[in-house]
Amino acid sequence: MIARWKVQPQHLQKVLDTLHELACISRREPGNVTYNTHCAADDPNTIWLYEIYQDELAVQTHRESAHFRELALDTIVPLLAEREVIRVLPLS
Secondary structure, eight states: OEEEEEEOGGGHHHHHHHHHHHHHHHHTSTTEEEEEEEEETTEEEEEEEEEEESSHHHHHHHHTSHHIIIIIIIIIGGGEEEEEEEOOOOOO
16 A cells, blocks of 8 residues: 655644554554655655555454554544555555
8 A cells, every 4th residue: 555645734743743653553563564654855744655464354454443543544634635545456
């Protein structure tokens, strides 16, 4: 999964702090292969997430977890100006 978040500038620090917590917890989930976060080199308010899971069950478990709901959906998403999520599959 690849996500692009455009953060409202006045909420950047809150989003970064909450994202750090979300990433640390998500990386420990069974089935999580990687959970990487980046900001755009030319725009610190644009955040990119790269998540890889072992299988669809791991993705579903992550998206149904209390920490995803509380940290991502309830805390971060309302502070975003834009959110794009792209589900991707490996080619090989």
